[in-house]
Amino acid sequence: MKKSFQQLQNAISKESRFVLGLISGTSMDGLDAALCEIRGSGILTTIRVVNADTVPYPEELRNRLLKAAFRKETPVSEIVLLNSEAGHWISETVKKLIDKWKFPPAHLDLIASHGQTVYHEPSGDSNQPNVTLQIGEPDIIARKCGVPVIADFRQKHIAAGGEGAPVTAYGDWLLYSDFQKNRLLLNLGGIANITWIPAKAEFDQVMFGDTGPANTLIDALVRKHFKGKSYDQNGEIAASGNVNKALLDKLLSHDWFKLDFPKTTGPELFSEKMLESVMSGFSKDEITPEDAIATVTEFTAVTVTNGIKNVTKDKAFQMLVSGGGIHNAHIMKRIAELTGVKAQTSEFLGVDPDYKEAVLFAVLANETLLGD
Numbered sequence: 001m002k003k004s005f006q007q008l009q010n011a012i013s014k015e016s017r018f019v020l021g022l023i024s025g026t027s028m029d030g031l032d033a034a035l036c037e038i039r040g041s042g043i044l045t046t047i048r049v050v051n052a053d054t055v056p057y058p059e060e061l062r063n064r065l066l067k068a069a070f071r072k073e074t075p076v077s078e079i080v081l082l083n084s085e086a087g088h089w090i091s092e093t094v095k096k097l098i099d100k101w102k103f104p105p106a107h108l109d110l111i112a113s114h115g116q117t118v119y120h121e122p123s124g125d126s127n128q129p130n131v132t133l134q135i136g137e138p139d140i141i142a143r144k145c146g147v148p149v150i151a152d153f154r155q156k157h158i159a160a161g162g163e164g165a166p167v168t169a170y171g172d173w174l175l176y177s178d179f180q181k182n183r184l185l186l187n188l189g190g191i192a193n194i195t196w197i198p199a200k201a202e203f204d205q206v207m208f209g210d211t212g213p214a215n216t217l218i219d220a221l222v223r224k225h226f227k228g229k230s231y232d233q234n235g236e237i238a239a240s241g242n243v244n245k246a247l248l249d250k251l252l253s254h255d256w257f258k259l260d261f262p263k264t265t266g267p268e269l270f271s272e273k274m275l276e277s278v279m280s281g282f283s284k285d286e287i288t289p290e291d292a293i294a295t296v297t298e299f300t301a302v303t304v305t306n307g308i309k310n311v312t313k314d315k316a317f318q319m320l321v322s323g324g325g326i327h328n329a330h331i332m333k334r335i336a337e338l339t340g341v342k343a344q345t346s347e348f349l350g351v352d353p354d355y356k357e358a359v360l361f362a363v364l365a366n367e368t369l370l371g372d
Helices: 003-013 059-068 076-100 138-145 153-159 169-176 216-225 233-240 245-252 272-279 289-312 329-339 356-370
Strands: 016-024 030-039 046-056 110-121 131-135 183-188 191-197 207-213 318-322
Touching: 003 356, 016 076, 016 356, 030 076, 030 356, 046 076, 046 356, 059 076, 059 110, 076 110, 076 131, 076 138, 110 138, 110 153, 110 356, 131 153, 169 183, 169 191, 169 356, 183 289, 191 289, 207 216, 207 289, 216 272, 216 289, 233 289, 233 329, 245 272, 245 289, 289 329, 318 329
Parallel strands: 016 110, 183 318
Antiparallel strands: 016 030, 030 046, 110 131, 183 191, 191 207
């Protein structure tokens, strides 16, 4: 039997498996990695996070990814090159992390690699396929790390009839469903997504989808107007500005918000180019950079709240938040004010909110190996 198949067979037969979950979100800050010990599968899944870390992209690679992603005019040759280069960088990063954590490489059973999303476009048309693309070649990772890699999670979702996002709802249900409490899981990455898990719910009762931008437009404005900064730390810039109601209303009138829930989106729709188009009718005197950031931050809070109300239907619930947006105190404050619910982070259930998505991909890989 070939070595890779033997490794998979050995992993399946173990009482517990060490799985490394990897993801880089649409904000392209870097690679989130969570080393998990996973026991069981399905609703009996239990996890222990052994170690977790975030490694920023090298500046040159990140700039090329930002320039290439979510643009139809990007040459295929550049995407192919980035796919290979990202795969090599991820491989080297994994090996460095394993060494840093002093974890025996031979004990690693599986790598779950989400990859870097560079395009995502749900068609909204039954005659056209949904499309999505994640790069960071998994064959390179498997070869260089000597560990089986499970990848293409979003492609699997599309093949099963989905839109390719969000794909972590099943993992949310496995880990966070509760017999007595309704739970709303909110992830604030580049795009915001929610998973609604009613008490005692079977998976077919779970509702999930994107609510719109979380950090993507905020980060774009910060990079544009504040040299040397890539995000609004603690929401301080937003808090110093004033919300422009005319701009906010124009953003909220976007046709995507008229679509029925569940739905998905990404930076291919809510992009810096889209924002420039919307803001073209306003003069620089009307909206300062601080006001613009305050307005798109409010846009995030309002659309997140609208999505939450759409699925919860006035039921009481516990809200658990994860993702980079938890560090934006202004967003968190506004979501709490608009929903009337004080949020907790996923730390409440033992998972660092900065690494929840990486953990969930490790769980999905485990399900791919052992699930029904």
